[in-house]
Every structure is written in structure tokens, then in C-alpha cells.
Amino acid sequence: MSISPTSARSRRARLAAVATIGALSLSLVAACGSGGGSSSNGADSGPVTITFWGWAKGTQDVVNAFNSSHKDVQVTFQQIPSGVAGGYAKITDAVKAGNAPDVFNVEYAALPDFVSQGAVQDITKLVPDSLKAKYLPQSVELTTLAGKSWGLPLDASPQALFYRKDLFAQAGITTPPTTWDEYLADAQKLKQAEPNTRIGTFFPDDPSTLEALSWQNGAHWFTGVGDTWNVALNSPETKRVTDYWQQLVSNDLVRVQTSFSQQWVASLQKGETAAYVGAAWGGGVLQSDLASSPGAAGKWAVAPVPSWDGKPASGMLGGTTFAVSKDSKKAKAAVEFATWATTTPEGIQARIASGTSSLFPADPELVPTAKSAFKTDFYGGQDIYSVFVDESKAILPDWQWGPAMSVANSTMSDAFGKLGSGGTIGAAVDAAQQSTVNALKTRGLKVAQ
Amino acid sequence: MTRSRSAAPPRGDNAASRAATVRRRGRSGAPALLIAPFLLLFTAVMLVPIGYAVYLSLFTEQRSGLGFGDARTVFTGFGNYARALGDSAYRTGFLTIVQYCVLYIPVMLGLSLLAALLLDSVLARAKRFFQLALFLPHAVPGIIAALVWTYLYTPGISPVIGALNSAGSHLDLLGHPLPAVVNMAVWEWTGYNMVIFYAALQAIPREVLEASVVDGAGPLRTALSIKVPLIRASITMVGMFTVIGSLQLFTEPMIMYRTAPAVVSSWTPNMFAYTAAFDRDDYGLAAASSVMLALVAAALSFIVTRLTRGRTERRAEAAA
Numbered sequence: 001m002s003i004s005p006t007s008a009r010s011r012r013a014r015l016a017a018v019a020t021i022g023a024l025s026l027s028l029v030a031a032c033g034s035g036g037g038s039s040s041n042g043a044d045s046g047p048v049t050i051t052f053w054g055w056a057k058g059t060q061d062v063v064n065a066f067n068s069s070h071k072d073v074q075v076t077f078q079q080i081p082s083g084v085a086g087g088y089a090k091i092t093d094a095v096k097a098g099n100a101p102d103v104f105n106v107e108y109a110a111l112p113d114f115v116s117q118g119a120v121q122d123i124t125k126l127v128p129d130s131l132k133a134k135y136l137p138q139s140v141e142l143t144t145l146a147g148k149s150w151g152l153p154l155d156a157s158p159q160a161l162f163y164r165k166d167l168f169a170q171a172g173i174t175t176p177p178t179t180w181d182e183y184l185a186d187a188q189k190l191k192q193a194e195p196n197t198r199i200g201t202f203f204p205d206d207p208s209t210l211e212a213l214s215w216q217n218g219a220h221w222f223t224g225v226g227d228t229w230n231v232a233l234n235s236p237e238t239k240r241v242t243d244y245w246q247q248l249v250s251n252d253l254v255r256v257q258t259s260f261s262q263q264w265v266a267s268l269q270k271g272e273t274a275a276y277v278g279a280a281w282g283g284g285v286l287q288s289d290l291a292s293s294p295g296a297a298g299k300w301a302v303a304p305v306p307s308w309d310g311k312p313a314s315g316m317l318g319g320t321t322f323a324v325s326k327d328s329k330k331a332k333a334a335v336e337f338a339t340w341a342t343t344t345p346e347g348i349q350a351r352i353a354s355g356t357s358s359l360f361p362a363d364p365e366l367v368p369t370a371k372s373a374f375k376t377d378f379y380g381g382q383d384i385y386s387v388f389v390d391e392s393k394a395i396l397p398d399w400q401w402g403p404a405m406s407v408a409n410s411t412m413s414d415a416f417g418k419l420g421s422g423g424t425i426g427a428a429v430d431a432a433q434q435s436t437v438n439a440l441k442t443r444g445l446k447v448a449q
Numbered sequence: 450m451t452r453s454r455s456a457a458p459p460r461g462d463n464a465a466s467r468a469a470t471v472r473r474r475g476r477s478g479a480p481a482l483l484i485a486p487f488l489l490l491f492t493a494v495m496l497v498p499i500g501y502a503v504y505l506s507l508f509t510e511q512r513s514g515l516g517f518g519d520a521r522t523v524f525t526g527f528g529n530y531a532r533a534l535g536d537s538a539y540r541t542g543f544l545t546i547v548q549y550c551v552l553y554i555p556v557m558l559g560l561s562l563l564a565a566l567l568l569d570s571v572l573a574r575a576k577r578f579f580q581l582a583l584f585l586p587h588a589v590p591g592i593i594a595a596l597v598w599t600y601l602y603t604p605g606i607s608p609v610i611g612a613l614n615s616a617g618s619h620l621d622l623l624g625h626p627l628p629a630v631v632n633m634a635v636w637e638w639t640g641y642n643m644v645i646f647y648a649a650l651q652a653i654p655r656e657v658l659e660a661s662v663v664d665g666a667g668p669l670r671t672a673l674s675i676k677v678p679l680i681r682a683s684i685t686m687v688g689m690f691t692v693i694g695s696l697q698l699f700t701e702p703m704i705m706y707r708t709a710p711a712v713v714s715s716w717t718p719n720m721f722a723y724t725a726a727f728d729r730d731d732y733g734l735a736a737a738s739s740v741m742l743a744l745v746a747a748a749l750s751f752i753v754t755r756l757t758r759g760r761t762e763r764r765a766e767a768a769a
Contacts, residue, residue, distance in 0.1 A: 261707075417710035
């Protein structure tokens with residue numbers, strides 16, 4: 001093959017073009033990497049600009065409202081995937097690489113991991129007792145580790161049962177289940193009435209529902225005693241929950257589908273899944289996921305999550321905090337923003353009014369604000385916040401998350417992948433107990449089982 | 450070079466030797482200059498990261514109390530390596546790769562060889578079109594391809610699975626990730642390797658083919674007994690490169706990971722390292738498992754180069 005002079009020239013031109021594009025994209029990367037951290041050094045007169053990563057519904061609206069009402073601090077928001085869907089990995093990478101945002105969202109369950117990894121800044125000095133007193137005590141407990149404050153709680157997430165009134169009625173179910181025995185019976189009724197309908201879903205990718213249900217049944221997965229972690233993932237309280245759900249899965253009474261996947265949404269749209277064991281924030285997620293499906297609005301309702309003895313009991317399923325990254329030099333501004341977003345009516349109002357969030361504020365005084373901002377058309381005008389208020393009072397106290405939840409969670413979701421081929425939910429929790437203990441010991445921590 | 454030297458006008462001995470020195474110095478300078486950019490990049494993007502990974506793999510982080518204080522970095526020697534090897538998830542990852550290769554390589558090689566032979570046969574029409582059409586999937590970035598395929602695999606939303614279900618077949622590809630991933634890889638790489646085989650086929654001397662026709666061989670006989678043996682070197686090379694590439698399997702299963710519960714976080718050794726680093730924050734373990742993966746790949750590459758070099762040398766001897 002010979003290259004004619006013209007083709008050689010055009011090739012050179014192309015190379016030059018490629019080189020230019022390469023240089024451009026490099027400078028773009030550099031621009032992204034610096035993350036807008038230039039405007040704050042020293043005591044200059046301009047506003048402090050902080051960067052913020054999060055994924056909670058309605059966050060963009062909150063940031064917009066903050067920016068338009070504040071002159072001294074401005075927030076640059078970047079939407080990231082939810083924690084388990086890769087958001088946490090992204091934050092961890094950024095912290096290691098030294099280009100982390102000033103403030104980011106992290107769930108209660110993941111906060112100890114982040115603190116233990118040294119990714120989060122101790123903000124004890126910036127959180128006065130008067131601020132702490134505003135939040136639900138359970139939320140404050142979960143953001144206080146080793147006596148120090150590591151984050152500001154955004155929401156408490158009492159559990160709730162979301163269900164389709166029409167499908168339940170078709171199956172002859174007049175009131176939503178109040179106990180897990182009733183839930184099982186209703187699952188059978190629904191399947192009998194319509195062979196393609198299931199009462200709920202087991203999420204094999206995300207063990208957080210199982211964790212909340214264990215919490216609801218009085219389990220304590222982690223207890224810090226002195227300088228020793230008591231790890232009890234597979235305690236009898238948890239085992240009761242895992243056996244129960246294994247029965248539902250084995251008898252094909254619930255679906256096994258990835259959480260919040262297209263597949264899950266499609267089965268909700270088709271009425272093939274009639275209910276969802278979630279938490280307060282799930283109301284907004286459900287509503288926005290089903291926004292485009294005709295006829296869904298008005299058919300859904302919310303009930304307290306079933307319990308074992310019929311008395312109200314709840315764990316916390318998810319729940320988000322604002323944490324300041326280790327190397328941020330703008331912790332004061334970050335805490336100012338987080339305080340505004342979690343404890344002012346304006347901050348909560350902006351989030352709920354987005355129509356995608358139904359979170360239960362960790363500051364109980366703001367519940368009326370959330371309630372009046374939430375449009376209840378999707379739930380046929382039901383006062384869903386009164387259900388959440390009752391459930392929030394039933395959240396069992398003294399639950400602790402340990403610093404190896406990422407290990408526990410990935411072990412469990414890996415093992416849940418074998419549910420179709422001989423694996424069980426109980427075996428997955430046993431495996432998680434083992435790997436969690438090993439992980440803590442590898443880090444040189446004392447563990448009791 | 451030789452010609453230019455002999456063409457130089459005769460000069461005095463002194464001048465000639467001086468010129469030779471200059472030329473020699475120039476000759477050693479030019480390669481250094483030409484190789485410098487490569488060496489610089491190679492050092493920056495290969496040697497330094499590998500060195501850093503080896504360094505990381507020898508340390509682990511220790512904490513005290515409940516684990517919320519500052520971490521101490523402790524030298525563990527080969528402790529991380531022992532932990533990786535002792536983890537059945539890591540070993541299972543290699544087993545997955547072996548199963549993947551057993552299923553993927555024969556299918557992909559067979560299909561691309563078939564396509565190349567068909568294109569090379571006299572019967573083929575619109576060669577350029579088919580070449581491009583078959584190559585096109587390779588031009589789609591792996592992540593995009595994986596996303597599209599995952600969509601097509603997902604029951605409830607995939608039109609393909611929907612059609613199969615209504616036809617009475619219940620294909621559960623998300624529950625059986627190996628064929629699902631192999632299918633993506635075949636789609637992506639068949640066209641690419643077909644181009645390599647086609648180029649090799651084009652290089653076969655026409656007189657050999659003419660001789661086979663004169664001897665009465667039909668198109669099928671020519672393809673199997675003449676063409677395939679003559680491009681055996683390319684086939685071996687592609688096969689070996691595919692094995693080495695398969696060790697790096699990451700993108701497709703990583704995309705499927707969140708959708709298909711059967712794809713676990715440590716499905717391949719690369720995913721094991723990724724999860725260790727970015728999910729479990731265990732950089733020592735991640736580095737150790739990556740270094741061992743790199744060693745396996747290096748060993749395989751060494752074997753491949755030895756094998757292929759041996760082959761060409763043998764052929765050169767046979768020709769002489």
C-alpha cells in the first residue's frame with residue numbers, strides 16, 4: 001500500500017485535529033477536577049462557593065432555593081447515582097483523589113464506613129446543642145459516632161406499606177395487613193385472584209429492606225461496647241425475618257427483582273406487583289416512577305408496615321445525612337447549607353414541592369410543612385404524613401450501624417444472586433456475618449460475636 | 450544507508466573517519482530521541498502505576514477503638530496476597546474466566562472465520578458492505594453495547610424476551626449471565642477478528658489458489674484444506690490475544706451487575722479488585738489481586754510470544 005501525498009497530508013491534518021481534541025478534553029478534565037474550588041481562599045469579599053454531591057429526590061430544587069436566598073454562600077450541586085448504585089464508590093474515589101465535594105449525602109447505614117475510612121470531617125464544633133435538639137433523637141444517635149458529630153440528618157425514614165387499593169379489593173382484601181401473618185395470607189389471596197399478581201418484591205441487590213425489617217423485630221446488628229464491636233447479624237431476631245421472606249420467595253409469593261429497576265417499575269405499571277414495603281421517602285419515588293403510567297394516580301394508598309404482633313413497630317429504611325468531606329476547607333459554609341436544608345421550612349418546602357420527594361423530616365417541627373407541600377392526588381387525597389408520624393414514633397431505639405456495612409451489603413447481595421439456584425436469604429446473612437467479622441478483624445478491631 | 454555511504458565523494462582518511470563518528474553519534478542520538486516519547490509515556494502510565502500497585506499491595510490499614518480514629522498503615526508483606534488467594538470469591542472469578550473462554554472463543558473464532566471465508570470466496574457479493582456491516586458492532590463503545598444488551602435481556606421490558614415468552618419459551622438470561630456475557634462479546638468482536646482473518650486470506654498467493662483449482666478442488670475443499678491451514682498463524686494469534694483479553698473481562702458484567710443478581714460483585718478477578726478498592730475500601734487487597742492478575746496475563750503473553758516466534762522461525766527454517 002502506498003500513501004499518496006494528498007492522503008498523507010490529510011492524515012496529518014486529521015492527527016492534528018485529534019491532538020487538538022485530546023488537549024481540549026484534557027483541559028476539560030482539569031476544569032472538572034478543580035471543582036470550582038477557587039473562589040474561597042482567604043477572606044475575600046465574594047461569596048463562598050461550595051460543591052455538593054447528592055441524589056435524594058428534589059435536591060436540585062433545594063439548592064436553587066438556597067442559592068437564590070443566600071448571598072454569602074453559593075452551592076454548586078452535582079447529581080450522582082444513589083449510594084448503592086455507585087454513588088458511594090464515586091465519593092470514595094473522589095476523596096482518595098483529593099477532589100471530593102465539600103459536602104455530600106450519605107445514608108445513616110454508610111456513615112460509619114465513611115468515618116472509618118477517614119472520608120468525613122468531624123463537625124462537632126460546628127453543631128451546637130441547640131441544633132442537635134431540633135432533630136429526632138434516633139437520627140442524632142446515628143450521626144454521632146465515638147462521641148463526635150459527623151453529619152446532619154435530613155430525614156428519619158419510618159417504614160410503610162404502599163399498596164394498590166383496587167387490586168387488594170379485587171382479591172377480597174378489605175383492610176391492609178397489620179401483621180406479617182396477614183401479609184402472607186394476603187399474598188396468597190392476591191395470587192389466587194390473579195395468578196400473575198404478587199404482593200411485593202424481594203430486592204436481591206439491596207439488603208437495606210431486610211436490615212430495616214430486622215431492626216423492626218428487635219435485632220441489633222452492631223453494638224459498640226467499650227472498644228469492642230458486638231456483631232450479631234444472624235441473631236434469632238434476624239433469622240425470624242429471613243425465614244419468613246425465604247418462605248415468600250420459595251413459594252413464589254413475592255417477586256425477586258432489582259430495586260427501583262425498569263423491571264420493577266414495569267411490573268408495578270402492569271399491576272403485576274400490588275404493594276411495596278418501603279419507607280416514607282418511597283412515597284415520592286413511587287409517585288414519580290409511575291408518573292407516566294396512566295391510571296396509577298389515585299389507586300395507591302399507604303398503611304403502617306405490618307409487624308409481628310400487630311402493634312406498631314418500625315425500623316429505619318434508608319435515611320440521608322449531610323456529611324462534610326475530610327479535606328474541605330469550607331466546613332462552616334457546608335454546615336450552614338446543610339443546616340438550612342434540614343431545619344428550615346424553606347429547605348423542606350422546596351424539596352417536597354418538587355413533587356418527587358415525600359421524605360419525613362428529621363426535624364419533627366417541619367412535618368406540617370412537608371405535609372402541606374406534598375400533593376396527595378396520587379394517594380387519592382390520603383393524609384400519608386399522619387401514617388408516617390405514627391410510624392416514626394414506633395421506630396425502635398438503640399440501633400447502631402457498624403463500620404463494615406459495605407462489606408456486609410456486598411456479601412449479602414452477592415449471595416442473594418444465588419436465590420434461584422439453591423441459596424437462601426438466611427445463608428446470605430450467615431455469610432455476611434462471617435465476612436463482616438473478618439473485615440473488622442483485618443482492620444485490627446476487637447470483635448465479639 | 451549503504452548506498453549513500455558508497456556514493457559519498459572520496460575524502461581524506463581523517464575527514465572520512467570524522468564523518469563516520471558524527472554519523473554514528475547521530476545514529477545513537479536519533480533512536481534515543483525517537484524512543485523518548487514512548488518511554489516517557491510508558492513510564493508514566495505503565496511502570497509508575499504498576500510500581501505503586503505493588504507498593505500498595507504490601508500494606509494494610511489498621512485502626513483502633515471502634516474504628517473511627519485515625520488509621521495506621523502497616524506493612525503486611527504478602528498478607529494481602531494470601532487474603533486474596535484465600536478468598537474463594539477471587540478463585541471463583543478465575544474459574545468464571547475459564548468457563549467464559551471455553552464458551553466464547555470457539556464460537557467467536559468459528560463465526561469470524563466463517564464470515565472471512567465467505568467474504569473471500571468468489572461467490573461473495575457486496576464485499577465492502579458486509580465487511581463494514583460486520584465490523585460496525587465493534588465501533589460501538591463497550592459500555593453502550595452492554596447497556597443495550599442488558600435492556601434486551603431484561604424480562605418485562607425487553608421486546609425480544611417478550612416475544613420469546615409469548616412463543617412459549619422462558620429464557621432467563623439474567624439468571625444465566627455466562628451465555629449472556631458471551632453473546633455480547635461475540636457480537637462485539639466477531640467483526641473485528643473477521644477483518645484480521647480476511648486480511649490474512651487476501652495475502653495468500655493467488656497461484657496457490659489457482660493450483661488448487663487446477664487440481665480440481667472445489668470452493669469448500671479450498672477453504673478447508675488450503676486457506677485455513679495457510680492462515681493458521683493468524684488464528685492462533687487471535688485466539689491467544691482473546692484469552693489474554695478475556696482475563697480483563699469487566700465492562701459487560703459490571704453493567705449487568707446491578708440488573709442481574711446472578712452477576713456477583715466479584716464475578717471476574719477485575720471486578721473483585723474493583724469491589725475491594727471502591728466498595729470495601731480495601732486498597733491493599735485490591736492491589737494484591739490486581740498484581741496477581743497482571744502476572745497471569747504477563748505469563749500468558751510470554752507464552753504466546755514464544756509460541757508464535759517459534760512458529761515463524763520454524764517456518765523460515767523450513768523455507769530455507
